[in-house]
Amino acid sequence: MCTFEGMDIKHNLEEFNKTLNGRDCTLVAVSKTKPVSDILEAYEAGQRVFGENKVQELTDKKDQLPGDIEWHMIGHLQRNKVKYIADFVSLIHSVDSPRLLRAVNKEGRKAGRKIPVLLQLHIAEEESKYGFDKDEVNELLEQHAFDDLPNVEVRGLMGMATFTEDKEKIRREFRSLAGYYKELKDRDLPENVRMELLSMGMSGDYKIALEEGSNMIRVGSSIFGARNNSN
Numbered sequence: 682m683c684t685f686e687g688m689d690i691k692h693n694l695e696e697f698n699k700t701l702n703g704r705d706c707t708l709v710a711v712s713k714t715k716p717v718s719d720i721l722e723a724y725e726a727g728q729r730v731f732g733e734n735k736v737q738e739l740t741d742k743k744d745q746l747p748g749d750i751e752w753h754m755i756g757h758l759q760r761n762k763v764k765y766i767a768d769f770v771s772l773i774h775s776v777d778s779p780r781l782l783r784a785v786n787k788e789g790r791k792a793g794r795k796i797p798v799l800l801q802l803h804i805a806e807e808e809s810k811y812g813f814d815k816d817e818v819n820e821l822l823e824q825h826a827f828d829d830l831p832n833v834e835v836r837g838l839m840g841m842a843t844f845t846e847d848k849e850k851i852r853r854e855f856r857s858l859a860g861y862y863k864e865l866k867d868r869d870l871p872e873n874v875r876m877e878l879l880s881m882g883m884s885g886d887y888k889i890a891l892e893e894g895s896n897m898i899r900v901g902s903s904i905f906g907a908r909n910n911s912n
């Protein structure tokens with residue numbers, strides 16, 4: 682992937698908004714590792730939805746920034762940290778186990794709200810160790826597990842493709858997730874499970890994701906520039 686010199690955040694956002702114009706797709710600006718000043722620059726250009734992958738960083742930034750920002754948690758979430766984001770987070774993309782679902786439900790109840798989440802599916806043939814398999818989600822549905830999770834509101838699915846140059850492999854993985862999303866959409870789902878959001882696509886693969894039906898892309902480096910660590 683190329684690195685960008687002299688990143689112009691406003692310009693980059695405009696380019697994305699042009700690409701997404703007329704599409705039903707939300708751009709989540711992934712601001713992890715980037716300073717508050719960069720987020721403000723994006724905010725001033727009209728961006729309101731931001732994604733972070735660490736709880737501490739998310740809450741630190743939230744405290745310093747305008748209250749109308751919608752904060753999305755996109756990274757692996759530990760159960761004991763849900764409490765720090767439970768009362769304000771707009772969407773947790775990375776719910777990847779039944780135990781985390783129960784923790785989110787518990788903190789949602791304490792916070793007096795239903796917490797919107799996506800179920801993260803394991804679609805990459807390699808790498809990511811996180812995520813449900815389709816079978817596990819099917820099982821949760823068959824067991825009526827969501828009836829016991831009234832403070833969780835499942836709004837869709839999230840997935841990450843393998844980090845590879847092989848575009849056909851990426852496409853296959855996204856297509857598989859989109860297929861499962863459609864399959865669930867056609868099913869009779871519990872009241873707190875809706876299939877409205879399909880979060881797939883990052884800087885390197887969002888074009889393929891859009892072609893395969895994504896309606897929420899999570900873009901960091903193409904907006905804010907390369908990060909100088911492996912986050």
Ligand SMILES: *Cc1c(COP(=O)(O)O)cnc(C)c1O
Nearest residue numbers: 711734755883884899900901902
């Ligand atoms: C970092 C991250 C992104 C954004 O990655 P870029 O390649 O910088 O666009 C998207 N999703 C998740 C889960 C991430 O951790």
